Amino acid sequence: MNPRPDPRQLATPGDGIAKGDVLLDVRNVSLAFGGVKAITDISLNVLKGEIRAIIGPNGAGKTSMLNVINGFYTPQQGTIVFRGKERRSMKPHQAVGQGIARTFQNVALFKGMSTLDNIMAGRSVLMKRNIGWQMLWHGPALREEIEHREKVEEIIDFLEIQHIRRTPVGKLPYGLQKRVELGRALAMEPTLLLLDEPMAGMNLEEKEDMSRFIIDVNQQRGTTIALIEHDMGVVMDLSDRVVVLDYGKKIADGTPDEVKGNQDVIDAYLGVPH
C-alpha cells in the first residue's frame, strides 16, 4: 500500500502568479450603509505568499473590507482585482470558485455535525458532480468522492484533529471549533484565505496553537492569508505587512515595525480625537 502523502508537503494549486506579486488589489473602495460610511476610498493590496493583517479600533471597517473582498458586499465605488481579474460585485460562492475562502468572527459551523462532515461541507463547493451522479454512484462520481475524502483526511492530519473527527463540533472547546472552521476553509483549497479574528475568545495556549497553524498553512501549503486580529502581539509576530484602518479610512500601511511606530496609529489606538 502506498503511504499517505505528507500533508505538510502539499501546496495550493498554481495560479500563474509568482510569489511576491500582487494577488489581490483593492482599488479606491468606498462602502456606506445609508449614512454610515464603513469604508472611504481605501486602496490596499495583498501579495502572493504573504500574511497580511488588517487592524484598527472597533468600527474601523475591517470586517466590511473582508466582506467586500469575498463578495458579501458590493462597494458603491472602487474595484477589486483578484488574480488579474477586475470586478466590483461577485457572489460569495463565485469568490470561493475563484479561490477566496474565509472564516468568521464568530464560529459559523454546523454544530450538530461532526468535524469530518463540517470539513466535507467545505469541500462540497468544489464537487463537480451533482446529487444524481452521486446517487447513481457511477465511476466518475465515486472517484471524485474518494479524491475529496482524501483531501479532507489530509487537512484533518495537517490540523492534528484526528481525535475529534467524529465529535459534533458543538461539543468541542472553542479553540478547537476555530480550528475546525479553519479546516473547512482549507477544504476549499483557497489561494487567498481570509481570517476574521482567528484568535478571538481564545486562551493563550489556544492562540499559540492557532498561530502555529496559520504559519504552517502559509509556509507549507503556500496559501496567502489576510487576517483581522485585535491581539497586537499576534499581529506583529505573524504578519509580513499590516494595514491600519480608522473610521473607515486607511491611516497606515507597512511592516509591523513601521506601523508600530506610526503616530497616527498610536493616536487611533489611544482614542486621540481627530
Ligand SMILES: Nc1ncnc2c1ncn2[C@@H]1O[C@H](COP(=O)(O)OP(=O)(O)OP(=O)(O)O)[C@@H](O)[C@H]1O
Ligand atoms: N450591515 C451593516 N449595516 C449598517 N452598518 C454597518 C453594517 N456593517 C457594518 N456597519 C457599520 O460600518 C462601520 C464599520 O463596521 P465594521 O464591522 O466593518 O468594523 P470593524 O473594524 O470590523 O469593527 P470590529 O473590530 O468592532 O469588528 C461601523 O460603523 C458599523 O456600525
